[in-house]
Amino acid sequence: MKPAPDQNEFPDLPLKPIFWRRGRLYIIDQTQLPFKKIIQEIKTAEEMVSAIQRLAIRGAPALGIAAAYGVVVGLKPYSHAPFQEFLNQFERITSLLIASRPTAVNIRWALEKLRQVLDQSCNDSTSAIWARLDAEARRIHLADLQCSQAIAENGLRLLPRQAKILTHCNTGSLATGGYGTALGIIFKAHQSGYRVQVFVDETRPLLQGARLTAWELEQWGIPFTVITDNMAAYVMQKIGLDAVIVGADRIACNGDTANKIGTLALAIQAAYHGIPFYVSAPFSSVDVGAPNGQAIPIEQRSASEIQHLQGIPIIPATWNTLSPAFDITPAELITAIITEKGIYHHPYHLSEN
Amino acid sequence: MKPAPDQNEFPDLPLKPIFWRRGRLYIIDQTQLPFKKIIQEIKTAEEMVSAIQRLAIRGAPALGIAAAYGVVVGLKPYSHAPFQEFLNQFERITSLLIASRPTAVNIRWALEKLRQVLDQSCNDSTSAIWARLDAEARRIHLADLQCSQAIAENGLRLLPRQAKILTHCNTGSLATGGYGTALGIIFKAHQSGYRVQVFVDETRPLLQGARLTAWELEQWGIPFTVITDNMAAYVMQKIGLDAVIVGADRIACNGDTANKIGTLALAIQAAYHGIPFYVSAPFSSVDVGAPNGQAIPIEQRSASEIQHLQGIPIIPATWNTLSPAFDITPAELITAIITEKGIYHHPYHLSEN
Numbered sequence: 001m002k003p004a005p006d007q008n009e010f011p012d013l014p015l016k017p018i019f020w021r022r023g024r025l026y027i028i029d030q031t032q033l034p035f036k037k038i039i040q041e042i043k044t045a046e047e048m049v050s051a052i053q054r055l056a057i058r059g060a061p062a063l064g065i066a067a068a069y070g071v072v073v074g075l076k077p078y079s080h081a082p083f084q085e086f087l088n089q090f091e092r093i094t095s096l097l098i099a100s101r102p103t104a105v106n107i108r109w110a111l112e113k114l115r116q117v118l119d120q121s122c123n124d125s126t127s128a129i130w131a132r133l134d135a136e137a138r139r140i141h142l143a144d145l146q147c148s149q150a151i152a153e154n155g156l157r158l159l160p161r162q163a164k165i166l167t168h169c170n171t172g173s174l175a176t177g178g179y180g181t182a183l184g185i186i187f188k189a190h191q192s193g194y195r196v197q198v199f200v201d202e203t204r205p206l207l208q209g210a211r212l213t214a215w216e217l218e219q220w221g222i223p224f225t226v227i228t229d230n231m232a233a234y235v236m237q238k239i240g241l242d243a244v245i246v247g248a249d250r251i252a253c254n255g256d257t258a259n260k261i262g263t264l265a266l267a268i269q270a271a272y273h274g275i276p277f278y279v280s281a282p283f284s285s286v287d288v289g290a291p292n293g294q295a296i297p298i299e300q301r302s303a304s305e306i307q308h309l310q311g312i313p314i315i316p317a318t319w320n321t322l323s324p325a326f327d328i329t330p331a332e333l334i335t336a337i338i339t340e341k342g343i344y345h346h347p348y349h350l351s352e353n
Numbered sequence: 354m355k356p357a358p359d360q361n362e363f364p365d366l367p368l369k370p371i372f373w374r375r376g377r378l379y380i381i382d383q384t385q386l387p388f389k390k391i392i393q394e395i396k397t398a399e400e401m402v403s404a405i406q407r408l409a410i411r412g413a414p415a416l417g418i419a420a421a422y423g424v425v426v427g428l429k430p431y432s433h434a435p436f437q438e439f440l441n442q443f444e445r446i447t448s449l450l451i452a453s454r455p456t457a458v459n460i461r462w463a464l465e466k467l468r469q470v471l472d473q474s475c476n477d478s479t480s481a482i483w484a485r486l487d488a489e490a491r492r493i494h495l496a497d498l499q500c501s502q503a504i505a506e507n508g509l510r511l512l513p514r515q516a517k518i519l520t521h522c523n524t525g526s527l528a529t530g531g532y533g534t535a536l537g538i539i540f541k542a543h544q545s546g547y548r549v550q551v552f553v554d555e556t557r558p559l560l561q562g563a564r565l566t567a568w569e570l571e572q573w574g575i576p577f578t579v580i581t582d583n584m585a586a587y588v589m590q591k592i593g594l595d596a597v598i599v600g601a602d603r604i605a606c607n608g609d610t611a612n613k614i615g616t617l618a619l620a621i622q623a624a625y626h627g628i629p630f631y632v633s634a635p636f637s638s639v640d641v642g643a644p645n646g647q648a649i650p651i652e653q654r655s656a657s658e659i660q661h662l663q664g665i666p667i668i669p670a671t672w673n674t675l676s677p678a679f680d681i682t683p684a685e686l687i688t689a690i691i692t693e694k695g696i697y698h699h700p701y702h703l704s705e706n
Contacts, residue, residue, distance in 0.1 A: 034668055204557065204581040210668050225673040226659060228557040229583040230615030234680040237617065262583030268625045269618055306579060309662045315387055315563050320578040327587040
């Protein structure tokens with residue numbers, strides 16, 4: 001059995017949401033950020049399920065990696081068991097992981113990759129199968145990091161060497177295998193000697209910008225300023241920005257982009273002020289089944305996210321609220337879409353690439 | 354001495370931030386809303402100063418009324434004292450009130466009105482002077498209510514009989530003598546049988562929309578939905594709005610408007626979606642000394658407002674934040690400015706009116 005990959009494989013990363021050290025798996029407990037950086041060891045699949053459910057680890061790419069590693073950890077005690085028992089445990093663990101966040105497509109995608117490995121190695125010993133699953137999980141992690149790096153290198157070409165950049169939500173190390181999409185471009189610029197100043201939308205309702213993105217920027221030593229979401233237009237008007245860079249949850253073939261609620265507002269405000277507005281995401285975010293944004297359903301989240309802040313009630317639970325997870329930014333407002341495959345400009349024909 | 358005005362003088366008002374009952378002065382303690390409606394009696398000038406400082410009463414017009422009534426209450430024990438003692442107390446009390454919120458121009462304005470009354474009645478008995486101050490304070494209150502009513506009647510002409518309206522911050526009964534500016538138009542529409550549906554921006558950082566505006570709408574029985582500030586563009590795109598109506602802290606002669614942070618974002622988003630954007634304020638909000646928005650200084654508030662939410666820390670106190678109280682909306686984005694003197698349209702030449 002090859003050893004699990006160590007954090008040292010990516011020595012230029014100041015932080016990873018999930019990593020191996022001496023054969024043990026650890027995550028950063030994101031629920032305690034930004035006040036405490038708590039590293040939690042994940043010893044069983046059940047502990048990974050619990051970590052996913054309580055949002056100790058979150059972010060679409062990070063969840064895929066977490067699920068794959070959850071299988072690896074969970075099957076390790078069965079790596080010398082009879083094949084049928086090994087298989088039963090695989091089924092049990094993958095069901096638990098899928099149920100932990102039913103809408104997380106990256107979890108299903110990663111577990112499907114592991115299932116294909118399993119299907120192709122039925123005649124091997126269980127210890128050999130476990131080693132292949134372990135290697136596949138590491139490939140998923142490595143592929144995510146390589147994708148982030150390629151996105152960052154592409155995005156870098158769009159920035160001036162002194163750049164004031166505004167970003168929304170969390171698209172950084174904590175949301176991915178350890179680098180990030182929109183935030184990865186900012187990290188790359190900083191690493192490349194650019195002078196970067198970042199304005200961070202706090203990102204109501206769950207404050208991923210204030211709690212996570214700002215904390216990541218602090219780890220990197222990049223200057224940042226936290227603002228409430230409704231201050232972005234003020235920053236554009238009074239201070240000026242060189243770019244707004246956001247991530248994407250899903251991109252339609254015509255470039256219409258679903259991303260964290262508040263993204264549409266930023267795109268409209270950037271267009272009004274003549275500021276470039278960039279979407280940055282793995283090309284796999286393109287939904288070839290969606291010709292435009294109308295085809296993307298918008299998840300409505302719990303009203304309690306609006307009624308509470310950090311667990312404190314701010315309005316009565318009986319009051320009407322809206323809680324869309326995403327909004328749809330029309331392609332016409334997006335200056336460019338930055339992926340690992342290249343930079344695309346309006347008008348977008350992404351299904352042809 | 355004429356009795357102080359009773360709430361019954363305005364029988365169609367479901368709530369007032371400040372009112373007299375049987376010669377005693379009361380306020381709604383706004384710090385406890387929306388969970389508790391606590392009525393606090395104000396027995397001394399010092400109690401009024403404390404109420405203003407801890408934001409139990411806030412809103413520019415309401416503060417002017419509160420300061421005037423604070424003088425009336427504070428001087429009552431001296432209404433049979435020698436003139437010099439009465440005058441000393443007047444000076445002491447007005448100094449305390451001005452210091453309670455140094456940037457509140459309405460407090461200074463109201464106290465200046467009382468001083469003029471005092472100056473004109475030096476030869477009268479102190480009890481007669483006190484009665485005149487009492488009458489002047491009531492006039493200030495009544496004038497505010499009449500101004501709000503006139504704004505509301507003008508604004509009503511701009512709304513369809515079924516209206517989806519978005520508003521920001523708190524511009525209602527609690528911020529004024531008991532009716533409101535932007536929210537007063539919504540109340541008037543409801544009273545006039547219009548079918549109104551209101552979307553309420555929560556209004557970070559201090560949540561005046563979620564805590565106060567939504568609560569007022571509930572008292573009036575008007576349907577409302579609370580949203581985070583970054584959802585307004587989603588509402589415009591997916592649900593549709595007939596109008597956005599906001600208040601104003603200060604209006605330049607060319608129509609550029611300073612209002613609660615987040616107003617500029619709404620104006621840009623409304624223009625993009627072709628939705629009318631109305632500013633509603635007393636004509637006294639026009640600053641004849643400000644030819645345009647560049648001339649309006651923007652107050653920066655404490656970083657702790659961004660670092661905390663309802664007193665709970667959400668980010669470390671060492672992190673950089675911005676905390677502009679207001680932003681400036683360019684006149685070109687404002688469909689109309691609604692005042693008690695009439696409705697104005699772009700291009701605005703407000704100093705000529």
